[in-house]
Amino acid sequence: MTKHDIVIIGAGPAGLAAAVAAYEAGVKDILLLERDCEAGGILNQCIHNGFGLHRFGEELSGPEYAGKYIDMLKSTDVKLQLGTTVLNIENKIVSAVSEANGFEQFEAKAIILAMGCRERNRGPISVPGDRGKGVFTAGAAQRYLNIEGYLVGKKIVILGSGDIGLIMARRMTLEGAKVLAVSEIMPFTNGLSRNVAQCLEDFDIPLYLSHTVTKVIGKDSLEGIEISKVDENMKPIKGTEKYFECDTLLLSVGLVPENELTRQAGIDLDLRTRGASVGEDMQTSEEGVFACGNVLHVHDLVDYVSAESERAGRSAAKYVLGTAAAEKDGLNVNVGLNLGYTVPQRINRVNVEKGVDIFFRVRKKIRVGEIRVESNGEKIASFKREFLAPAEMEKITVPKVLLDKANGSITVSAIDLEEEAK
Amino acid sequence: MYDVTIIGGGVCGAAVAMYLSKYDLKCCLLEKENDIAMSTTRANSGIVHAGYDPEPDTLMARLNVRGCELIEEICEQLNIPYKKCGSMVISFDSKDEAHLEELYERGIANGVRGMELINKEELLKREPNLANDVTGALYASSAAIVNPWRLCIGMAETAAKNGVEFYLDSEVTEIEKINGAFKVTAGGKTYETRFIINAAGLYADKIAALAGAQDFEIFASKGQYFLLDKTSSWLVNSVIFQCPTEKGKGVLISPTADGNIIVGPNAESNNERDDVSTTREGLDFVAQEAAKTSKLVDYRENIRSFSGLRANSDKKDFIIGESALCRHFINVAGIKSPGLSSSPAIGEYVIEILEDCGLIMTEKAEWSYPEAHICFAELSNEEKAEICKRNPKYGNIICRCNVVTEGEILDALDSSYIKPRTLDGIKRRTGTGMGRCQGGFCGVRVHEILCKYYGIDATEVLWDKNGSNIVAGKVGESND
Numbered sequence: 001m002t003k004h005d006i007v008i009i010g011a012g013p014a015g016l017a018a019a020v021a022a023y024e025a026g027v028k029d030i031l032l033l034e035r036d037c038e039a040g041g042i043l044n045q046c047i048h049n050g051f052g053l054h055r056f057g058e059e060l061s062g063p064e065y066a067g068k069y070i071d072m073l074k075s076t077d078v079k080l081q082l083g084t085t086v087l088n089i090e091n092k093i094v095s096a097v098s099e100a101n102g103f104e105q106f107e108a109k110a111i112i113l114a115m116g117c118r119e120r121n122r123g124p125i126s127v128p129g130d131r132g133k134g135v136f137t138a139g140a141a142q143r144y145l146n147i148e149g150y151l152v153g154k155k156i157v158i159l160g161s162g163d164i165g166l167i168m169a170r171r172m173t174l175e176g177a178k179v180l181a182v183s184e185i186m187p188f189t190n191g192l193s194r195n196v197a198q199c200l201e202d203f204d205i206p207l208y209l210s211h212t213v214t215k216v217i218g219k220d221s222l223e224g225i226e227i228s229k230v231d232e233n234m235k236p237i238k239g240t241e242k243y244f245e246c247d248t249l250l251l252s253v254g255l256v257p258e259n260e261l262t263r264q265a266g267i268d269l270d271l272r273t274r275g276a277s278v279g280e281d282m283q284t285s286e287e288g289v290f291a292c293g294n295v296l297h298v299h300d301l302v303d304y305v306s307a308e309s310e311r312a313g314r315s316a317a318k319y320v321l322g323t324a325a326a327e328k329d330g331l332n333v334n335v336g337l338n339l340g341y342t343v344p345q346r347i348n349r350v351n352v353e354k355g356v357d358i359f360f361r362v363r364k365k366i367r368v369g370e371i372r373v374e375s376n377g378e379k380i381a382s383f384k385r386e387f388l389a390p391a392e393m394e395k396i397t398v399p400k401v402l403l404d405k406a407n408g409s410i411t412v413s414a415i416d417l418e419e420e421a422k
Numbered sequence: 423m424y425d426v427t428i429i430g431g432g433v434c435g436a437a438v439a440m441y442l443s444k445y446d447l448k449c450c451l452l453e454k455e456n457d458i459a460m461s462t463t464r465a466n467s468g469i470v471h472a473g474y475d476p477e478p479d480t481l482m483a484r485l486n487v488r489g490c491e492l493i494e495e496i497c498e499q500l501n502i503p504y505k506k507c508g509s510m511v512i513s514f515d516s517k518d519e520a521h522l523e524e525l526y527e528r529g530i531a532n533g534v535r536g537m538e539l540i541n542k543e544e545l546l547k548r549e550p551n552l553a554n555d556v557t558g559a560l561y562a563s564s565a566a567i568v569n570p571w572r573l574c575i576g577m578a579e580t581a582a583k584n585g586v587e588f589y590l591d592s593e594v595t596e597i598e599k600i601n602g603a604f605k606v607t608a609g610g611k612t613y614e615t616r617f618i619i620n621a622a623g624l625y626a627d628k629i630a631a632l633a634g635a636q637d638f639e640i641f642a643s644k645g646q647y648f649l650l651d652k653t654s655s656w657l658v659n660s661v662i663f664q665c666p667t668e669k670g671k672g673v674l675i676s677p678t679a680d681g682n683i684i685v686g687p688n689a690e691s692n693n694e695r696d697d698v699s700t701t702r703e704g705l706d707f708v709a710q711e712a713a714k715t716s717k718l719v720d721y722r723e724n725i726r727s728f729s730g731l732r733a734n735s736d737k738k739d740f741i742i743g744e745s746a747l748c749r750h751f752i753n754v755a756g757i758k759s760p761g762l763s764s765s766p767a768i769g770e771y772v773i774e775i776l777e778d779c780g781l782i783m784t785e786k787a788e789w790s791y792p793e794a795h796i797c798f799a800e801l802s803n804e805e806k807a808e809i810c811k812r813n814p815k816y817g818n819i820i821c822r823c824n825v826v827t828e829g830e831i832l833d834a835l836d837s838s839y840i841k842p843r844t845l846d847g848i849k850r851r852t853g854t855g856m857g858r859c860q861g862g863f864c865g866v867r868v869h870e871i872l873c874k875y876y877g878i879d880a881t882e883v884l885w886d887k888n889g890s891n892i893v894a895g896k897v898g899e900s901n902d
Contacts, residue, residue, distance in 0.1 A: 102806075119859070123860060147712060154896050215699075
């Protein structure tokens, strides 16, 4: 068993940023474990641009964005171990296996969980129909296309309007496939507006809102897809069926934080985010174990993953160096009206210098809204926001002076001002 | 000239093959698909029933109870996922309770051991997540769960190791009778054989018809299922049945031998023989019925919905024996539930039948099970360290959900007697792609391993059946 100050699990954007930040904060003995044969995570297959506008002030492709962090990492003494899969974490001991080193155990003072997320697939949404080949998650098709160099199909229907699906609609079109339809069960798209414009509208790809796949047809291989309009309860309406002859159905129906290691380690999970429940320092319910990036909650932009992970890296460094403040003045953050979740789920006020960032998603579209922070029924802060949508992660920064007015817990809500006016 | 030719590579054909391989005979098995375990065997509940369901003095009763014993032994020898978790038939009212007593009596008559009628309190103590309006249960300790396709593959591998020849992609299209023997045409080749075992499952009546021996009919009955993630494994500890009705054993909730939870099936009679589609109505029905057993099933944890087909017949019992219409043509047909549970006992029984038909059976001096394959995830830390030293490929995790290593995949390719050629073939032997991501991550890597192993182009790799090529073409090729 070897010992390290910090062991980071996953060298995608989250793990890379956390490693660099922890190193810069003064911890030199860091081990970064990655199961793939190179660092960068999912960015490596995201060859489109649009990354880095916030973090680097320029538009980069996924591999370029990852490259910037890999370069930063190279200027440190962080030990990056590739091809290594972590099997479990128990009492700060990380068990892992690799072809190069076989079975290994690492004892860590602090651990940063940065395992990312996976795509939701056909199972949880129970798309009915045949068993035949031809149903892929958008990310799997993206990997086949951008890394392996193969097209999974030539006539495509996409279910779900998540960003990967939209990006793949454009990408498959550019490679000569015909994207016949994008079907979204909600009355609004699930991806960023810029992706809807640049990936669908620019290529005249029809978007069917309030539509879902009601039948997959093709016994051995996919032959066609039937979609139907859904009512307000998201139940398909008989008689609205549309049939598309196609060889591929791509699913872009959401991402799920990959927390199997977290769960096995007995760390508290938030049922809303499906990630660990953390404080403002990204520390989980287990002391010295931190989490950041998509393993914590699914982000829209990698830039925000980096920012959050740098925060986790600095906190882990503080913990190792013994400069972290003990939990005092803890506040729970409750999810109020129209909110899907918040991160962090608790705030240790002694750690807050000027203010604390609270990230959240709303559960419905709100044109004119107010984000209200209350404690014991009293409003302590309020933020005006326009065009809130579930597809876009939002942030408020609550100043310390206002936070000090709270007692025990705070509740964050999104008020639809237009609805309230009615 | 073969002594015996088995038609059908499902769990029954494989069991017959395994028992035949113990004797000095020249045998072969013909399978129309590109792998074995491709139909009913790969899509069912995976339950080894205790044997209280069938009417006493039927083949189903006798073979189920015997099969239940044999499966345990075979699974241990071949390291096949199996767990003797017991089963509960639960009651909700006095009518059900009377039914449980009847089942208990029937079980005694059938020779089932380890049964127990338990009250509500005891039931909820053992199964705390059941609905609160249960009133009691019939518990059977000998009931178990097994990975059904692994059982089939394990028995087929044993048969192949011990000399039975397997021919895949060999659909039987003609059976001729010449000089007291048969000439079977399959996949463009002919096989001369003294005996035929018709284990063709959903198509057994069609095969019988080819031999002019059709005196029964097969009806496909569809059952739809949900398979939940391992994170739902807390839900039940044993197989939970509701009281059976004339339509079947009803919707069950059960752990699977691989650690998931299975919920289903419904029963849709008169289904097409090749229609394994799922439907919204069917799955809704399953969920509605399962809710009577437990209110805590979380369908967001569903990782796959699927359908399987039962090979029901117009006869009440299994149809096993020499055909009255054709000498030396032995049917193993109409193998409905408890078919999987009975399968090895069916194999054993067919040996008796062949002997009665005059086939001289001499036991081989040497016969053995193939070496069980390594399952990395099951090993202790020390064993993991040791095995990685022996072969570093065990250190390369390919399927992250089920922790399947490259070493295990290469084992399935290198040291199999019936080699998998498709992504699903690897899945059935190693468990890749069977987890929560359903191959989203590992599919492409298994694909790559298959390319390398067989020296084929990526476009040639099949997902499952012939024609199911995974990728459509290379990027940059001209598109029509």
